[in-house]
Amino acid sequence: MAAAAAARHRTLDFLLGATADCNAVLKGLQPIFQQQRMTETIHSWEDHGYLATYTNKNGSFATLRIYPHGLVSVDLQSYNDDMKGRDKIDHILNKIEERMKELFQGSIRRVKRLPAIVRGDAIDRYWPTADGRLVEYDIDEVVYDEDSSFQNIKILHSKQFGNILILSGDVKSDLAYTKAIMGSGKEDYTGKEVLILGGGDGGILYEIVKLKPKMVTMVEIDQLVIDGCRKYMRKTCGDVLDNLKGECYQVLIEDCIPVLKRYAKEGRKFDYVINDLTAVPISTSPEEDSTWEFLHLILDLSMKVLKQDGKYFTQGNCINLTEALTLYEEQLGKLYCPVEFSKEVVCVPSYMELWVFYTVWKKRTEI
Amino acid sequence: MAAAAAARHRTLDFLLGATADCNAVLKGLQPIFQQQRMTETIHSWEDHGYLATYTNKNGSFATLRIYPHGLVSVDLQSYNDDMKGRDKIDHILNKIEERMKELFQGSIRRVKRLPAIVRGDAIDRYWPTADGRLVEYDIDEVVYDEDSSFQNIKILHSKQFGNILILSGDVKSDLAYTKAIMGSGKEDYTGKEVLILGGGDGGILYEIVKLKPKMVTMVEIDQLVIDGCRKYMRKTCGDVLDNLKGECYQVLIEDCIPVLKRYAKEGRKFDYVINDLTAVPISTSPEEDSTWEFLHLILDLSMKVLKQDGKYFTQGNCINLTEALTLYEEQLGKLYCPVEFSKEVVCVPSYMELWVFYTVWKKRTEI
Numbered sequence: 001m002a003a004a005a006a007a008r009h010r011t012l013d014f015l016l017g018a019t020a021d022c023n024a025v026l027k028g029l030q031p032i033f034q035q036q037r038m039t040e041t042i043h044s045w046e047d048h049g050y051l052a053t054y055t056n057k058n059g060s061f062a063t064l065r066i067y068p069h070g071l072v073s074v075d076l077q078s079y080n081d082d083m084k085g086r087d088k089i090d091h092i093l094n095k096i097e098e099r100m101k102e103l104f105q106g107s108i109r110r111v112k113r114l115p116a117i118v119r120g121d122a123i124d125r126y127w128p129t130a131d132g133r134l135v136e137y138d139i140d141e142v143v144y145d146e147d148s149s150f151q152n153i154k155i156l157h158s159k160q161f162g163n164i165l166i167l168s169g170d171v172k173s174d175l176a177y178t179k180a181i182m183g184s185g186k187e188d189y190t191g192k193e194v195l196i197l198g199g200g201d202g203g204i205l206y207e208i209v210k211l212k213p214k215m216v217t218m219v220e221i222d223q224l225v226i227d228g229c230r231k232y233m234r235k236t237c238g239d240v241l242d243n244l245k246g247e248c249y250q251v252l253i254e255d256c257i258p259v260l261k262r263y264a265k266e267g268r269k270f271d272y273v274i275n276d277l278t279a280v281p282i283s284t285s286p287e288e289d290s291t292w293e294f295l296h297l298i299l300d301l302s303m304k305v306l307k308q309d310g311k312y313f314t315q316g317n318c319i320n321l322t323e324a325l326t327l328y329e330e331q332l333g334k335l336y337c338p339v340e341f342s343k344e345v346v347c348v349p350s351y352m353e354l355w356v357f358y359t360v361w362k363k364r365t366e367i
Numbered sequence: 368m369a370a371a372a373a374a375r376h377r378t379l380d381f382l383l384g385a386t387a388d389c390n391a392v393l394k395g396l397q398p399i400f401q402q403q404r405m406t407e408t409i410h411s412w413e414d415h416g417y418l419a420t421y422t423n424k425n426g427s428f429a430t431l432r433i434y435p436h437g438l439v440s441v442d443l444q445s446y447n448d449d450m451k452g453r454d455k456i457d458h459i460l461n462k463i464e465e466r467m468k469e470l471f472q473g474s475i476r477r478v479k480r481l482p483a484i485v486r487g488d489a490i491d492r493y494w495p496t497a498d499g500r501l502v503e504y505d506i507d508e509v510v511y512d513e514d515s516s517f518q519n520i521k522i523l524h525s526k527q528f529g530n531i532l533i534l535s536g537d538v539k540s541d542l543a544y545t546k547a548i549m550g551s552g553k554e555d556y557t558g559k560e561v562l563i564l565g566g567g568d569g570g571i572l573y574e575i576v577k578l579k580p581k582m583v584t585m586v587e588i589d590q591l592v593i594d595g596c597r598k599y600m601r602k603t604c605g606d607v608l609d610n611l612k613g614e615c616y617q618v619l620i621e622d623c624i625p626v627l628k629r630y631a632k633e634g635r636k637f638d639y640v641i642n643d644l645t646a647v648p649i650s651t652s653p654e655e656d657s658t659w660e661f662l663h664l665i666l667d668l669s670m671k672v673l674k675q676d677g678k679y680f681t682q683g684n685c686i687n688l689t690e691a692l693t694l695y696e697e698q699l700g701k702l703y704c705p706v707e708f709s710k711e712v713v714c715v716p717s718y719m720e721l722w723v724f725y726t727v728w729k730k731r732t733e734i
Contacts, residue, residue: 006438007432007434007438007440009378009440009442011376011484011486013486013487014487015487039410041408041410041420043406043408043420043422043428045422045424045426047426048425048426048446049426051420051422051428053408053410053418053420053430055410055412055418057412058415059412059414059415059416059434061410061418061430061432063420063428063430063442065374065428065444067374067426067446067487069446071373071374071446071486071487073374073376073444073486073487075376075430075442077432077440079415079434079436079438110487110491112486112487112491112493114484114493114495114501115495115499115500115501117378117481117484117501119378119380119438119440119479120380120381120382120434120437120438120440120477120479124477124479125500126479126481128481128482131505132482133482133492133502133503133504133505134481134482134484134501134502134503135500135501135502135503135719136500136501136502137500138498138500138687138720159686159687160686160687160720160721161721176714319526319527320505320526320527347543347714347716349714349716349721352502352719353505353527354527354528354716
């Protein structure tokens with residue numbers, strides 16, 4: 001296997017207060033790249049300004065794109081830099097910034113230099129939010145990385161958050177999440193029958209078992225999630241995954257749909273059903289997306305195994321995905337039995353966005 | 368002034384499981400760019416692989432960098448895209464991904480496509496964390512943008528968080544922050560004398576005034592911060608900034624150093640001093656950095672105006688900046704009087720990182 005091959009990509013943008021004299025910018029900045037003995041190639045458009053490309057003997061390269069409407073963007077990519085190499089690049093970017101400020105004397109609306117984007121590193125630090133924003137995590141170690149037949153399972157170490165679980169690119173597991181999906185501390189689980197759908201990191205199970213329930217059944221499809229979390233997420237799951245059976249709980253490694261169907265047929269009922277499977281699908285065409293169908297099926301079956309005064313807890317999605325959340329709420333009106341619901345917005349620190357949680361219950365029939 | 372000129376920069380990276388046959392990658396991907404009628408320029412290194420640059424008539428361009436160690440990175444920058452243009456770019460990236468998967472048949476360790484980086488937009492969404500990570504906020508409006516003689520003051524609207532205050536690039540103001548710097552709800556402010564250093568958004572003042580203190584004095588240097596927040600941060604400051612004097616508070620628009628010196632000389636004492644000025648400096652050479660000197664001076668003066676059983680509250684910094692925090696704690700050992708301290712880690716949602724807060728008090732002398 002190749003050694004970790006990481007490139008550092010720097011960007012520096014100038015938003016000008018007026019249209020740019022492309023030629024003046026090019027002429028002004030050229031000497032900086034020439035000083036680095038970089039080889040220049042220039043492409044010019046009739047109406048679209050310039051692209052200058054600079055290559056360095058050591059394999060690094062830069063692009064300078066001058067848009068006539070008043071945007072100048074510089075990219076600088078280098079490979080396997082040491083600290084000295086990084087300082088050198090900062091030095092070049094500083095020079096460019098100084099030169100641009102000389103050229104435009106106070107008429108630059110914004111200078112923006114982003115933190116280096118690290119590309120192709122062994123440790124991937126970029127895990128976008130559910131609403132598609134670019135977020136860099138403080139990951140410093142890959143603890144576990146396995147492909148199961150269902151998903152990619154990663155456990156990564158975050159400096160702030162400790163080990164975090166990432167399933168097919170989505171960050172999971174955070175005590176704030178677990179508490180919210182359990183009803184934010186307002187429920188009495190003592191002596192109750194609880195069904196957890198998913199929940200492979202063991203967090204919900206661990207927290208509920210502490211509360212002396214009668215029986216908790218957790219149905220998780222993916223043995224490899226449990227294996228990874230038992231070993232590396234012990235702050236989340238404690239010792240609860242060491243055995244698949246405890247005094248007041250059992251873990252079934254199964255697809256939850258047939259289990260729910262079986263329970264429904266047997267007439268088994270739970271005080272709480274906690275759906276920890278997936279967030280509300282982002283796709284906003286339920287008719288075309290089978291995940292919505294899946295979600296509807298789970299909801300319907302869950303209602304069938306829920307006691308008349310039971311509660312169903314589930315995550316929604318990021319608060320910004322208003323359309324998807326509205327669609328979800330519409331789905332709640334289409335179940336086999338009438339339900340009511342409430343929602344709560346919670347900050348889940350490791351998600352880097354505010355998250356919506358739902359409580360659903362069967363509508364009380366008037367007597 | 369030029370219209371907002373935004374470029375969208377897409378990246379797509381392939382981390383290979385082995386060294387790359389650079390020529391095969393180039394030959395494999397060329398047809399995709401040629402189909403777009405893009406003009407190609409190739410630079411090859413003896414030991415460092417290829418850089419291919421592609422320019423399109425419409426002003427967009429792509430770079431394809433093939434590193435022999437096993438990294439292939441594609442950049443695609445386009446200007447003022449409509450949705451159709453974006454779909455087209457996604458289509459090109461999909462093609463590249465498909466082709467790479469054909470070429471390498473399961474030996475690709477990672478395919479990474481980041482959300483588009485928007486460059487030079489009128490609304491800047493990128494506000495890195497204190498520990499230097501790249502974070503994109505859900506900003507959709509610039510509400511206020513002024514340069515005072517002290518700093519740049521921005522109030523931006525976040526879809527999740529509402530209006531947020533950004534002073535010289537640092538995100539400020541969040542109810543979680545305000546509560547933490549007030550002692551996390553464990554203090555009784557009734558009938559107390561309170562001094563707030565900074566606090567221009569009015570958040571701390573507003574929350575304390577609700578608690579029936581005897582007198583709160585807030586010393587903020589920057590009138591423009593107060594002006595902006597009074598108008599656009601009313602969820603934070605309520606009506607407390609409408610007048611600089613209220614029944615139990617006053618706001619001084621002054622540099623806090625001379626005010627502290629005056630109070631110290633007069634022998635004025637407070638039950639609480641809340642330092643909302645700045646975070647602990649990130650620089651780790653206190654001897655070379657005047658912000659450390661400033662911080663030390665503020666601390667010393669604050670202790671002088673603090674009652675014997677009073678408390679001093681302040682923010683530290685991001686939990687990841689352990690060195691800076693350690694240095695700060697060392698500073699606490701160098702004040703004119705012996706002090707003790709405790710610290711607390713709090714999730715401040717809009718910071719996107721965990722934040723450390725300090726409580727400092729004068730050491731009780733044994734009798």
